[in-house]
Amino acid sequence: MSTKKKKAELKILEEIKNQLLLQSERFGRTGFYTPLKLEEMRLEECKKIIGEFYSEKANLEYELQMLDSDSRESIIKLERLENYTKRAEGVARKHDRVIKRLLGKLVGDKEKTKKAVNYIEKRKGISVLLGDKN
Amino acid sequence: MSNGSFNLSTEVNVNLDKFYAQRNTRQNNQEAKQQENIVKQDPSLSGVQWANAQAASQTQASNQADIKQKQTSTMHQEGNSRPPHIVSSDYEDAAVLSTQVATKKESIKPAEQRDSNNILAPHFNMESLKSSFKESFKKSKSHNLLVARFMSQCKFSSVKALISLLGVSAEEQIEMQNEVRKEALAEIDAKLKDCLRTEVMIQITG
Numbered sequence: 001m002s003t004k005k006k007k008a009e010l011k012i013l014e015e016i017k018n019q020l021l022l023q024s025e026r027f028g029r030t031g032f033y034t035p036l037k038l039e040e041m042r043l044e045e046c047k048k049i050i051g052e053f054y055s056e057k058a059n060l061e062y063e064l065q066m067l068d069s070d071s072r073e074s075i076i077k078l079e080r081l082e083n084y085t086k087r088a089e090g091v092a093r094k095h096d097r098v099i100k101r102l103l104g105k106l107v108g109d110k111e112k113t114k115k116a117v118n119y120i121e122k123r124k125g126i127s128v129l130l131g132d133k134n
Numbered sequence: 135m136s137n138g139s140f141n142l143s144t145e146v147n148v149n150l151d152k153f154y155a156q157r158n159t160r161q162n163n164q165e166a167k168q169q170e171n172i173v174k175q176d177p178s179l180s181g182v183q184w185a186n187a188q189a190a191s192q193t194q195a196s197n198q199a200d201i202k203q204k205q206t207s208t209m210h211q212e213g214n215s216r217p218p219h220i221v222s223s224d225y226e227d228a229a230v231l232s233t234q235v236a237t238k239k240e241s242i243k244p245a246e247q248r249d250s251n252n253i254l255a256p257h258f259n260m261e262s263l264k265s266s267f268k269e270s271f272k273k274s275k276s277h278n279l280l281v282a283r284f285m286s287q288c289k290f291s292s293v294k295a296l297i298s299l300l301g302v303s304a305e306e307q308i309e310m311q312n313e314v315r316k317e318a319l320a321e322i323d324a325k326l327k328d329c330l331r332t333e334v335m336i337q338i339t340g
Contacts, residue, residue, distance in 0.1 A: 006340040013333050017326065024322045026275040026282070037187050038330070045331040048264065088338045103221040 036102045043095040046088060053085045242324045258300060267293045267307075275318070 021033050057078065065072050107113050230309035270293050297307065 009336055010333065013336075017329050019327065020322050021328050022277045023275060024319060027318055027322070029319055033326070041327060042330050045327065046302075046334050046338075049143070049334060068321055084338060092335050118300060123323055125226060 036099065036106075039095055039099050039102060043092060043099065046092040046095060050085060050088045050092060053081055057081050057085070077134060258296075260300065260302075263293065263297055263300070264302075264310065267297055268310055271311055271314050272318055 024033065060074055060078050060081065064071060064078075104110070267290075270285050270290040274282055274290045276282040276285065296306065300305070
């Protein structure tokens with residue numbers, strides 16, 4: 001697919017997405033589809049696609065081993081599938097990174113939050129004074 | 135015989151005089167009663183209030199007359215076996231006490247509205263109206279500004295008014311709206327997932 005066509009398709013998809021988000025807001029679901037939520041949805045879809053690739057790969061391998069079909073065609077398909085799975089995994093990693101970055105933004109200063117978490121965890125400990133009898 | 139006849143005529147004259155005298159006294163009594171009634175009325179009443187009071191008294195009188203008529207008709211239906219019953223002046227109170235109190239919601243509705251519903255309801259297909267109500271509500275929340283405005287301000291409001299005129303309660307309308315909202319949000323979610331899936335597929339394959 002040429003980059004121009006790809007860009008045009010992505011632009012149309014972006015427009016559709018914006019329209020859907022606007023409609024959901026008009027139905028009273030404001031602030032539900034945050035960038036983080038959308039990124040999570042993308043990652044989820046990416047994982048689904050990877051799963052489908054793996055199932056297709058298993059089917060092709062079974063076809064090659066058991067049914068003795070046209071081996072050349074199946075091998076080409078397998079190679080393509082492997083490439084696509086690698087790409088899909090790369091895309092999934094990319095979305096994962098974006099999610100982490102967005103979560104980092106939400107957390108704010110990491111050192112301060114770490115201190116706060118440690119302070120809360122310390123307070124959970126049982127006091128020794130409870131057992132004293134004066 | 136002539137003496138007898140003379141005497142008879144004098145007696146008749148005497149009786150007539152008595153009769154006229156009694157009639158005059160009756161008339162005088164009636165006039166006095168009417169004057170007493172007028173005096174009993176509040177002098178501070180305005181013209182309209184007085185007219186209302188008069189109308190109320192007339193309706194009471196007509197009600198009493200109706201009751202009497204109904205009673206006589208029922209007596210006739212029973213086969214004239216019983217003698218006619220004279221309605222006392224206290225019967226009006228009994229009629230007031232025996233008025234029926236409406237307990238169902240439908241019967242509480244004003245008479246005019248019930249009548250209009252009865253007239254209009256058979257001429258409309260309620261199911262199609264409800265479906266058009268749902269459709270117009272869904273379109274009133276469209277992403278397209280022009281469509282949304284037209285639908286919300288024109289079609290949806292008119293269908294809503296018609297439905298409420300035909301007796302669909304506000305609660306039922308809200309329920310329908312909630313149902314449509316749920317369906318629409320589920321549809322939007324599915325479409326959005328599809329859109330994102332296509333986006334990811336382009337990223338993978340492109």
